[in-house]
Amino acid sequence: MPEELINKIKNKYHALGQDPEVHLxxxxxxxxxxxxxxxxxxxLLNLQIQRTTLPDExxxxxxxxxxxLIFKMILWEIDQIAEAKDIQAAFFVxxxxxxxxxxxxxSGSFDIMGDGMEVEQYMKFRNTLTPASGFQSxxxxxxxxxxxxxxxxxxxxxxxxxxxxxxxxxxxxHLYWQAAGxxxxxxxxxxxxxxxxxxxxxxxxxxxxxxxxxxxxTKFKQLPDEVKNDINLINAMRHYDHTVNVKWVMxxxxxxxKYLGTGEDAAEATGGSDWKKYMHxxxxxxxxxxxxxxxxxxxxxxxxNLESCKILETVG
Numbered sequence: 001m002p003e004e005l006i007n008k009i010k011n012k013y014h015a016l017g018q019d020p021e022v023h024l025x026x027x028x029x030x031x032x033x034x035x036x037x038x039x040x041x042x043x044l045l046n047l048q049i050q051r052t053t054l055p056d057e058x059x060x061x062x063x064x065x066x067x068x069l070i071f072k073m074i075l076w077e078i079d080q081i082a083e084a085k086d087i088q089a090a091f092f093v094x095x096x097x098x099x100x101x102x103x104x105x106x107s108g109s110f111d112i113m114g115d116g117m118e119v120e121q122y123m124k125f126r127n128t129l130t131p132a133s134g135f136q137s138x139x140x141x142x143x144x145x146x147x148x149x150x151x152x153x154x155x156x157x158x159x160x161x162x163x164x165x166x167x168x169x170x171x172x173x174h175l176y177w178q179a180a181g182x183x184x185x186x187x188x189x190x191x192x193x194x195x196x197x198x199x200x201x202x203x204x205x206x207x208x209x210x211x212x213x214x215x216x217x218t219k220f221k222q223l224p225d226e227v228k229n230d231i232n233l234i235n236a237m238r239h240y241d242h243t244v245n246v247k248w249v250m251x252x253x254x255x256x257x258k259y260l261g262t263g264e265d266a267a268e269a270t271g272g273s274d275w276k277k278y279m280h281x282x283x284x285x286x287x288x289x290x291x292x293x294x295x296x297x298x299x300x301x302x303x304x305n306l307e308s309c310k311i312l313e314t315v316g
Contacts (some may be wrong), residue, residue, distance in 0.1 A: 009023075052125040054121045057121070071137065088227070088259050089227045103246075138204075145208055149217050153286065161207045176286060245286050
């Protein structure tokens with residue numbers, strides 16, 4: 001073994017207050033790493049527990065578990081930006097494009113459900129899921145908190161009454177997705193929402209505080225003008241915004257329509273939400289980076305034929 005490498009190992013453990021010889025001797029007794037130990041395949045492949053005897057339920061379970069793993073990858077990248085002290089445009093662009101590729105993957109993956117499950121089977125096993133819903137993905141909500149300022153996630157009907165001095169608990173009650181499980185005329189929440197909040201509300205409030213000054217949009221606006229005007233960074237921001245809030249949402253909506261139908265005869269969501277309005281971006285008007293879009297683009301936000309965002313060649 002080269003002496004230089006030995007010295008680096010010694011220096012590493014001395015810096016930790018550890019005896020390097022003890023750690024080197026430990027290597028004599030350690031077992032070689034294997035793929036299945038490192039990836040934990042046995043544990044991973046035993047996490048799929050069906051509630052019914054219908055085969056296609058297994059597809060449904062695995063698909064959503066894969067989504068949650070990808071959400072975790074997205075949050076991993078968001079946190080790298082959130083925690084960075086001196087962000088360069090190239091670093092910002094690379095992380096944003098990683099995130100967008102993950103959402104591109106998610107958008108294209110809806111064919112797994114759209115074409116990979118029999119409607120008859122789905123309409124049977126979905127009845128055993130009530131009141132559970134994909135709406136209850138906590139990681140997806142955390143991605144939203146990490147992506148933009150809180151005001152951009154508030155139901156547009158209440159934005160004029162909420163600002164940065166509003167208590168987080170009050171803002172939480174007026175997030176756009178509360179409309180899917182809350183009757184604002186009575187204040188009564190659905191069981192879907194009650195269970196969701198019992199599990200995650202405290203965690204969500206902490207995430208809202210964590211990302212208050214470190215979300216992607218705030219971090220972008222804190223950059224020097226010469227960095228903010230980097231066309232590659234602006235295009236990366238726009239691509240991410242459109243991919244998450246239009247492309248991915250519309251792919252999700254179209255997959256739901258295939259199974260639940262359209263119009264007045266559409267089936268109710270397992271969680272009881274008005275999914276047709278809740279999911280469609282033209283109703284939500286959720287936009288992470290509003291200042292990076294023209295008035296015309298904002299007007300067309302969520303229109304079905306707006307399939308991709310325009311790549312800008314210059315700023316302004």
